[in-house]
Amino acid sequence: MLDAIDQALISALMQDSRRSLKALAQISGLSAPSVAERLKKLEERGVITAYTLEIDPKSLGYQLQAIVRIRPLPGRLQEVERQILAIAEFTECDKVTGDDCFIARLQVRSMEQLDRLLDRLNHDAETNTAIIKKSPIKRRLPPMN
Template structure:
C-alpha cells in the first residue's frame, strides 16, 4: 500500500511538518511536482490527516501534566465523556477497555487547578491521577515497515 518513497516522505514530515516541497523532493529523490502528487494521494487516502506544530504547554503556564484514569459511575458514561470534552485542559483522551473507561492527559497550571477540574467530575466518576515527571518518548509513529522489529 505504501512504498519506500511514501515512508521517506512521511518520516521527513514527522521530523519537520514545515518542510517545503523542494526539501521533500531532495530527501525522496523525486521532483517537487511528484512529491506534491504523492502528498495529495496520501491525504486522499487518509494516511496524512493534517500538518501541525508542537507547542510546549509550559510556555503558557501549564506547569503540571497529569494522566487521569476515569471510571464513570453507572449510567454516567456519556455525561462524563461530554464533560471531559468540555474541559479544555484535557488535551487528549482515549476511551479504553478494562476497569476505567477513559485515560486522559490533563495540563494544569497548579495543583489547585487540578483539584478544581477533578472536582467537576467527582459526582459522576471515580478518578485516579498520576503526575507526569518526564516524557522519555514523545508521541511518535510505530515503525512504518516490518524491518524494524
C-alpha cells in the same frame, strides 16, 4: 502499503511538517511536482490526516501534566464524556476497555487547578491521577514497514 519514498516523505514531515516541497524533493529524489502528487495521494488514502503544530505547554504556563484514569459511576458514562469534552485542559482522551472507561491527559498550571478540574467530575466518576515526571518518548509513529 507504503513504499520507501512514501516512508521517507512521512518521516521528513514528522520531523518538520513545514518542510517545503523543494526540501522534500531533495530528501526523496523526486521532483517537487511528484512530491506534491505523492502527498495528495497519501492524504486521499487517509495516511496523512493533518499537518500539525507542536507547542510546549510550559511556555503557556502549564507546569504539570497528568494522566487521569476515569471510571464513570453507573449510568453516568455519557455525562462524564460530555464533561471531559467541555474541559479544555484535557488535551487527549481515549475511551478504553477495562475497569476505567477513559484515560486522559490533562495540562494544568498548578495542583490547585488540578484539584478544581477533577472536582468537577467527582459527582459522576471516580478518578485516579498520576503526575507525569518526564516523557522519554514523545508521540511517534509505529514502524512503517
